[in-house]
Amino acid sequence: MNSTGLRPAPPEPDGRSRRWRAHRTARRVELVRLARRAVHRLGPEASMDEIAAAAGTSKSVFYRYFGDKAGLQQAVAERVLGRLQQELHEAAASAQSPLDGVHGMVRAYLGLAAASPNVYAFVTGGPTAGAHIHHFFSAVSTLMSEPMRRHLEGRRTAEDASPVLAFWSTAAIGLVRNAGEQWLATPDGPDKPDLEDFADLLTGWLLDGVMSPPGTRPSPTPPSTVEATSPTPKEHR
Template identity: 25%
Template sequence: MVRKARTEMIAETRAKLVSAARLAFGTIGYADTSMDELTASVGLTRGALYHHFGDKKGLLEAVVQQIDAEMDNRLAEISNAAAGNWEGFVGRCEAYLAMALEPEIQRIVLRDAPSVLGSTYSQSSQSHCLATMADMLEQLMDERIIGKTDSKALARLLNGGLMNSAIWIANSEDAEDDLTMALDSLSLTLNGLLMRV
């Protein structure tokens, strides 16, 4: 029998902990998740958790990073499949807001992460999104689809509005109706960027 390499064992342990935490955080929430029960459920000890993630917050951050990456991939698929760059950009923005209805994203990314991880997480999480959005906006400006302005400033303005709206939807008692209102407002906002011929 071949022994597993140390790096493979580390990756497996991390994956087990992240998977178990994602399930627990998504179903019962961060605050109600017991680290003893979580680690025992995958045959590990709290020591393994502390060794790999530092603490419960570190584990939450790893879970959120995994979900963020999946969300980003889904958004990229939407823009890549769109008829044009404008349709792709609008589709990404709409899809991001719609994701606020998904229970796992609601609870982990839009409720627990902002309150537990604070602004440090929000800034690091947004950096990739902001860069992608700024690049897309720059391309739309170069194609003369939208008016010319600073793409980084516009990306911050739009991304902030999208994130704030997603958090509002995730915490709403009537999320479906609030999503509809947010999408209507988004359409009005984005159409205001279009160049007038």
């Protein structure tokens, strides 16, 4: 305690400590970048020895910064998934309509996975992928529910649908992720749609159901049209 009765402030770290921390941070970022490049080329099952050799360093350097392969996998996942989450936010913010927002998110997810299927498999598979992947997809579910909620506003079903919207967004993520992974694993050929067509197809399934015409993105239906085409109580019977 000093004369004012307050504890003295802790001493400021010296310049050497700050520079060392900055160096370690920069080195860690660089190693993550090199590891992503190595996995992209070698595949998701690449060993730490192979990753280190491709990065031009030793395995002990990676262990020093990440602990083990699981630690490296999580560091790469945080980088890749952080980028994807940013792209999902941008897709939602730049969309001209709520439905375009859903389509933009689907396209961003598929696009990032297709850019490097090996890196995608590296960060979403394996025993260490559980915690950070679950947290990420929970955040994506929340993002996807917002454009759907706005799409439902003004419709007769909006009030009834709102409490169960969380089920839709969770199901949407499951559909996009599982269908996307099967699409990535499908060899190129006439029966495999390209990225744009597949994003349109999944968006149609999410919003109109599996019977929506392939290759066509659903368009907003004005509330007045919903009112005009909604069945009367007699038709329900």
